[in-house]
Amino acid sequence: MEDYSVSPAGRAAAYWFADGLPEIVCGLVMILCGGLGFALWSVGLSPLWSFPGLLLLWKDRDIIEFLKAHLTYPRTGYVRPPMNSDDAPPRTVGTLMSLSAPVSDRNVTHFRNNTAIPLSLAAFWTGLTDQTWIWPVTVCAAVVAMYALNRRLERPYRWWEMVPLALAGSALMLSNLPRGLRPSPALALAGAWLLALGGGKLVWYLHGHPRPDQEGARA
């Protein structure tokens, strides 16, 4: 199994997430889709039509690279992120279900698969069923799936990062929202959670790594 703290490739993979930008971009796309779903609902259409917008997440690299070129690379340097590598072992249903198996080799693109897909599926599902008890169970299942899928990868979640999402998601699901609208605030909440995680990391990163020219000016 890859040890992300030791091998150069593992450290390069973890470096992609050091500034929180992947979470921020993913969160913003989810919030946008949630907002679009709300707009669709207000004109009498199903918010589920906003979900294809999540495909933008599979085009996120250019946006993230653009932001990193302005924020990250001048501060701590550039390294090619390992992504979409052809040598990554195929991910089967078996490896996805097995919590102990190393689910992938170095590949930072697995973050969005292991984060965006469980969250989107949970949000989508809440719009399809009338049974109230299923909604918080779905949210908690998505949270546990995300924790399990990411825990051995380059961007593991800590349990205390997951608790607010599980609690807020369950509270939202038990509130008195119309069933048809439910997926949109669920998606927006997931996006806001990612945005908060990424935003916190970005602030921490920028504070810890001033631009070399600013460092020189302070000295």
Added chain:
Amino acid sequence: MNGQAQEIAELDRMVHEPARLSILLILDGVGEADFLYLQREGGFTQGNLSSHLAKLEEAGYVEVKKTYKGKLPLTLCSLTTKGDRALAEYSRRMLSVLQTAPQRSGKRP
């Protein structure tokens, strides 16, 4: 000269130097990195890294090219095929030497 001594004598000194070995191992793992990243990862000073990169580039083990990411100028470094082969050969020789050496605990009786 015995086999082990022969292997040690034939080690590639361009690779054997710790700082250069560190640079080659980082580049081997990541594919491509810029000067600042290498400096931070390896704990080098600017002058030290420049001098070792120049030697590696001269030997044809590393390719250094100036480019841009957006408007940011970058000095990108990557391992060449020759460098990859040299690192593989160095690893083979070192492993061979260490495998024939007696196991040591680090404690003298």
